[in-house]
Amino acid sequence: MFEIVKILYRELHYQIVKRNPLVANNERRFRKQLKTSLNMKRSVGMQSIAFLAFGAMSAMGIAISPEKYVITSLLASLALIPFIFGIYVTAVQSSYVLSLGLFEPLKVLPLRVGALYLSELLSIDLIPSFSIVLPSILVVIVKYPISGILALLWMILGVFIGHTLGLLILTFFGLKVSQRKGRGHSLKNLFKIFALMLYMGVFYVMTYAQNYIRAHSEYLASFMGRYSLAYPFTIASIFEPFKSFLLLAVYSVIFGSIYVVVIRRTWSKIIEPEVISSAQKFSKFRPSKGGSLFALVSKDLRIIFRKTAMLTGFLVPLYFALPQLIMGIQSGNFALSDATALFFTVGFMSTAGADAILKVEGKTLDFLRTLPLKKGTYALSKALSMSTVPSIILLLVLGVTYYFNGIKAVYLLPYALMLPLTSSLIVMLYFFHYKAEEIGISEVNFGHIIVLFIIVGVAYALLGAPLVLLGLLKGLPLSYGIDAILIAVLLYALGVSR
Amino acid sequence: MGFNFVSTFEHLNVGVTFIKLSVLHIPTVGGMIEVEGLVKKFGSKVAVNGISFTVHDGEIYGLLGPNGSGKSTTMKILSGILRPTRGRVLVGGINVAKDPIRVKEIVGYVPETPVLYESLTPSELFNFVGGIRGIPKDKLEDRVNYFVRAFEIEEYLEQFIGTLSFGTQQKVSLITALLHDPKILVMDESMNGLDPKSARILRELLIEFKRQGKSIVFSTHVLPLAEMICDRVGVIYQGNIIAEGTIEELKSKAHEENLEDVFLKLTESKDEVYNIVQALKEAL
Ligand SMILES: Nc1ncnc2c1ncn2[C@@H]1O[C@H](COP(=O)(O)OP(=O)(O)O)[C@@H](O)[C@H]1O
Ligand SMILES: [Mg+2]
Numbered sequence: 001m002f003e004i005v006k007i008l009y010r011e012l013h014y015q016i017v018k019r020n021p022l023v024a025n026n027e028r029r030f031r032k033q034l035k036t037s038l039n040m041k042r043s044v045g046m047q048s049i050a051f052l053a054f055g056a057m058s059a060m061g062i063a064i065s066p067e068k069y070v071i072t073s074l075l076a077s078l079a080l081i082p083f084i085f086g087i088y089v090t091a092v093q094s095s096y097v098l099s100l101g102l103f104e105p106l107k108v109l110p111l112r113v114g115a116l117y118l119s120e121l122l123s124i125d126l127i128p129s130f131s132i133v134l135p136s137i138l139v140v141i142v143k144y145p146i147s148g149i150l151a152l153l154w155m156i157l158g159v160f161i162g163h164t165l166g167l168l169i170l171t172f173f174g175l176k177v178s179q180r181k182g183r184g185h186s187l188k189n190l191f192k193i194f195a196l197m198l199y200m201g202v203f204y205v206m207t208y209a210q211n212y213i214r215a216h217s218e219y220l221a222s223f224m225g226r227y228s229l230a231y232p233f234t235i236a237s238i239f240e241p242f243k244s245f246l247l248l249a250v251y252s253v254i255f256g257s258i259y260v261v262v263i264r265r266t267w268s269k270i271i272e273p274e275v276i277s278s279a280q281k282f283s284k285f286r287p288s289k290g291g292s293l294f295a296l297v298s299k300d301l302r303i304i305f306r307k308t309a310m311l312t313g314f315l316v317p318l319y320f321a322l323p324q325l326i327m328g329i330q331s332g333n334f335a336l337s338d339a340t341a342l343f344f345t346v347g348f349m350s351t352a353g354a355d356a357i358l359k360v361e362g363k364t365l366d367f368l369r370t371l372p373l374k375k376g377t378y379a380l381s382k383a384l385s386m387s388t389v390p391s392i393i394l395l396l397v398l399g400v401t402y403y404f405n406g407i408k409a410v411y412l413l414p415y416a417l418m419l420p421l422t423s424s425l426i427v428m429l430y431f432f433h434y435k436a437e438e439i440g441i442s443e444v445n446f447g448h449i450i451v452l453f454i455i456v457g458v459a460y461a462l463l464g465a466p467l468v469l470l471g472l473l474k475g476l477p478l479s480y481g482i483d484a485i486l487i488a489v490l491l492y493a494l495g496v497s498r
Numbered sequence: 499m500g501f502n503f504v505s506t507f508e509h510l511n512v513g514v515t516f517i518k519l520s521v522l523h524i525p526t527v528g529g530m531i532e533v534e535g536l537v538k539k540f541g542s543k544v545a546v547n548g549i550s551f552t553v554h555d556g557e558i559y560g561l562l563g564p565n566g567s568g569k570s571t572t573m574k575i576l577s578g579i580l581r582p583t584r585g586r587v588l589v590g591g592i593n594v595a596k597d598p599i600r601v602k603e604i605v606g607y608v609p610e611t612p613v614l615y616e617s618l619t620p621s622e623l624f625n626f627v628g629g630i631r632g633i634p635k636d637k638l639e640d641r642v643n644y645f646v647r648a649f650e651i652e653e654y655l656e657q658f659i660g661t662l663s664f665g666t667q668q669k670v671s672l673i674t675a676l677l678h679d680p681k682i683l684v685m686d687e688s689m690n691g692l693d694p695k696s697a698r699i700l701r702e703l704l705i706e707f708k709r710q711g712k713s714i715v716f717s718t719h720v721l722p723l724a725e726m727i728c729d730r731v732g733v734i735y736q737g738n739i740i741a742e743g744t745i746e747e748l749k750s751k752a753h754e755e756n757l758e759d760v761f762l763k764l765t766e767s768k769d770e771v772y773n774i775v776q777a778l779k780e781a782l
Contacts, residue, residue, distance in 0.1 A: 027539070027540060027541040028541075030541075031541060099616070283621075283652065283653075283655050283656050284643065284652075284655075285621055285624065285639060285642040285643050285646060285655055286621070286639070287624075287625060287628060287635045287636075287638045287639045287642070288625045288629075289635055290629050291629055291632065292629055292630040292631075292632065294629055295625065295626045295627075295628070295629025295630050296626075296629075296630070298626075299615065299618065299622070299626050302617070302618060302622065303615065303617050303618070306617040307617060363613050364613055364614065364615050366609070366613045367613045367614060367615070369579050370577060370579060370602065370607045370609070370675075371602060371627065371630050371631065372599045372600070372602035372603040372630070372631065373599075373602075373630055374599065437598070437599070
């Protein structure tokens with residue numbers, strides 16, 4: 001069983017290294033990179049260590065806090081990480097893995113549920129993310145052994161839930177083949193995206209529902225206990241081991257059964273994707289206008305919107321924005337300063353889209369290389385594609401802001417476009433600053449994403465500083481000025497100016 | 499070049515109607531390919547071992563060789579996709595090592611296996627390539643419609659490429675390489691997936707391109723095909739060109755009647771094939 005996963009892992013990373021521009025024309029470095037990348041234990045180990053260092057910071061917070069209440073709320077926010085990783089890695093990485101054709105050879109073998117290998121393959125990528133939460137859990141185990149072990153189980157469950165939801169997204173949205181793009185195509189996609197948002201919002205909805213029930217019915221509230229029943233807030237129950245264990249069991253049974261059903265469906269859909277066809281009709285080719293940038297960006301967007309599972313990568317910011325937005329709308333108070341904070345959150349979190357946007361090209365990178373395409377143009381197109389979805393999200397937020405604040409909301413309009421662009425340009429500079437002119441995509445792992453979050457964080461601190469120091473309205477012009485300069489510098493560095 | 503394209507196709511009688519025949523009347527300045535001492539290594543593995551050859555304007559040059567002899571590698575270097583390890587490669591006067599992007603501008607490269615965006619439609623892909631190559635809108639429209647009819651893929655234009663058959667994908671891949679009216683055409687075993695009718699049309703198309711003065715390099719291990727369309731062939735074996743000339747020249751040099759025997763003789767596999775076949779017969 002594990003042999004097959006090993007082979008798949010090697011093949012996946014071979015395909016990735018093959019397209020890594022940093023080593024493409026240097027055989028010695030290529031071999032070396034191949035050796036390290038194909039070494040599963042080493043790769044996982046290295047990444048885990050990087051994450052451990054990151055996780056140690058949050059562990060300190062837990063170590064010094066005496067209140068159980070503080071510990072549980074810290075754990076609850078930490079528990080989001082394995083969960084989101086689970087969804088993200090499953091939805092995005094598996095689309096990529098399948099598009100590389102990794103499972104083609106398995107299709108001809110007599111396997112009952114071959115998608116189990118997909119689960120295993122992805123779990124290798126999920127292990128490192130787990131080491132972010134590990135230090136904190138260790139601290140809890142030292143302080144309160146039983147609760148700590150429960151917390152560990154909850155975290156594992158979190159990855160599992162995320163993975164299961166990711167598989168659901170993949171199976172229902174990712175593994176369909178419609179033969180032709182119909183008229184209602186964009187409408188359907190819009191619907192798909194909406195459904196996706198619901199998926200991600202469902203846990204918040206559950207929490208709000210609980211709050212509502214708690215506020216309105218003491219009887220129900222006492223029945224449900226003081227703890228939220230929705231993951232990740234369930235982790236608050238660890239100090240009541242019996243309840244926690246019960247909840248854990250219920251969750252495991254529910255998601256275990258969902259998993260069993262969905263993994264079978266995934267496999268049958270991998271073997272034979274659902275084909276949506278419509279009557280054939282002859283059509284005439286109609287040329288569209290636009291230069292190379294337009295061609296590249298519209299290609300990216302088409303592919304992302306068609307492979308809806310990949311869209312998950314871009315909706316991460318939404319996951320963070322939604323609670324703030326809902327709270328604002330519920331309280332009927334969404335001040336300009338709230339909106340600004342939300343803009344910064346969304347722009348910052350849009351960095352997570354890096355992975356997905358770079359995975360639009362798998363094998364097709366070989367096709368791109370046959371075209372006269374400059375690296376700078378390609379990198380810029382990736383930045384524009386990457387910032388599109390977050391910019392749309394921000395424009396929606398701007399609409400809400402307008403509803404509560406009137407015309408003043410317009411002050412934030414430039415941010416809607418500039419903040420995601422800033423993050424995206426930083427990301428692309430990071431990945432395309434190599435010397436060679438060839439277009440290539442280096443390996444993107446979560447270590448890179450974390451480094452990028454830090455770099456983008458520093459840039460955002462720079463942009464936010466004027467707002468904090470001078471006040472929102474007075475600080476805005478300066479902040480925009482800084483951002484404009486930053487964007488210009490980034491564009492120049494990307495070599496677009498040449 | 500006052501050539502009337504219809505006449506080329508009339509005798510085919512394949513029932514293809516053409517509009518806008520002016521598409522192919524654009525006189526093209528011929529390209530030329532000069533390869534001198536080309537070496538390509540993948541690590542210690544020598545894929546191409548110092549080959550030299552020239553392809554003139556209006557010439558179809560066939561690169562013949564068994565599997566793994568270095569054909570694809572050579573083709574990718576000619577198209578600016580791979581860099582040579584050593585040697586000088588000029589394509590249309592441009593050094594591929596120095597300016598691969600300009601080489602890609604004038605070359606149309608058709609790979610062995612089509613690698614295309616599966617979730618785009620052929621229409622979208624053609625627009626994509628048109629956008630990147632900066633092909634004017636009306637020219638793009640004419641050329642796409644022309645080739646789409648010639649290869650009879652109208653009905654697939656709005657269908658996702660991932661759902662098309664291998665042969666249809668091969669045709670789409672071929673068309674994308676022809677959109678910018680390349681001076682030089684590099685085709686790596688590109689006839690493999692085509693049905694006889696399309697292969698025939700492609701053949702006629704190549705002959706027409708040749709008349710326009712384009713240079714075409716064509717790799718294959720299907721010998722009758724080479725015999726039919728190539729002006730000159732180079733036989734490549736284990737990274738070396740072991741024979742070069744017109745097919746007639748090669749036949750007389752090797753004292754063999756047909757190209758297949760010439761080929762087997764040159765690659766020293768004639769006896770080997772005989773022995774293997776004998777062994778197989780005994781074993782079965
Ligand atoms: N990327 C590569 N890395 C290592 N070896 C390669 C690579 N591409 C081709 N080769 C080797 O180079 C030789 C020539 O390959 P190729 O040009 O594809 O042959 P052909 O197209 O004539 O069948 C083969 O031995 C092949 O194994
Ligand atoms: Mg080949």
